[in-house]
Amino acid sequence: MDDTVVRWSAAKGIGRITSRLTSALADEVLSSVLELFSPGEALHYDIRRGPHSVGSHVRDAAAYVCWAFGRAYYHIDMNEILGQLAPHLLTVACYDREVNCRRAAAAAFQENVGRQGNYPHGIDIVNAADYFSLASRLNSYLHFAVGIAQYEGYLYPFVEELMYNKICHWGIIYIEKGLRELAAEALSAREV
Numbered sequence: 001m002d003d004t005v006v007r008w009s010a011a012k013g014i015g016r017i018t019s020r021l022t023s024a025l026a027d028e029v030l031s032s033v034l035e036l037f038s039p040g041e042a043l044h045y046d047i048r049r050g051p052h053s054v055g056s057h058v059r060d061a062a063a064y065v066c067w068a069f070g071r072a073y074y075h076i077d078m079n080e081i082l083g084q085l086a087p088h089l090l091t092v093a094c095y096d097r098e099v100n101c102r103r104a105a106a107a108a109f110q111e112n113v114g115r116q117g118n119y120p121h122g123i124d125i126v127n128a129a130d131y132f133s134l135a136s137r138l139n140s141y142l143h144f145a146v147g148i149a150q151y152e153g154y155l156y157p158f159v160e161e162l163m164y165n166k167i168c169h170w171g172i173i174y175i176e177k178g179l180r181e182l183a184a185e186a187l188s189a190r191e192v
Contacts, residue, residue, distance in 0.1 A: 008064070011065055014033065014065075014068070014072075015071075018072065019072075026077075030069075033065070040087075040088030040091075042065075043088045043105065044059070045062070056096075063104035063105040063108045066105075066108035066109075066112070067108035070111040070112035075117060078112075082118060086109065086122075087157035089108050090154060090158075091157055093105040093144075094141065095141065097137075099134065099135055102134045106134055110126045110129070114126075121151040128147055128148070138182065141183070145158060145186060167183045
């Protein structure tokens, strides 16, 4: 509950500040906030602390900020950013270990498709990604992700995520064997 209040307050605060600024100054604030995501860093934040990984709160909050962008800005202001964010949001929606992060990234993608309208293959992807389809890690990896990877612009980021962050991850010793096997199975399901 506390995490939700913090991320909501942060996003709302940014929105309130930028709504009182001129368009040029609001663009500067947006650019500064988006620098935190270059290249999608906050959405993929994963730090080793002993035998555990921390960062799910950061990834969840980053997805929430992306969701808030869809509500706060006109599509003209977000046009360049949307193409960069889409692959990051969808890799998190498909492959994050935490179900809340998968769902938050999918919600951010959906919000931006609905309000901004110019995500590549947005409507088709939103129709496939619902709250329940992302609850199962198996379904996310082997069905939802395989379907999205068929669209232009998503295959490479998906393969990269599986190779460098799931199979060859720093936590290869610690990450459950089943997750590595699932990532390998997801890779084999791709048509390259």
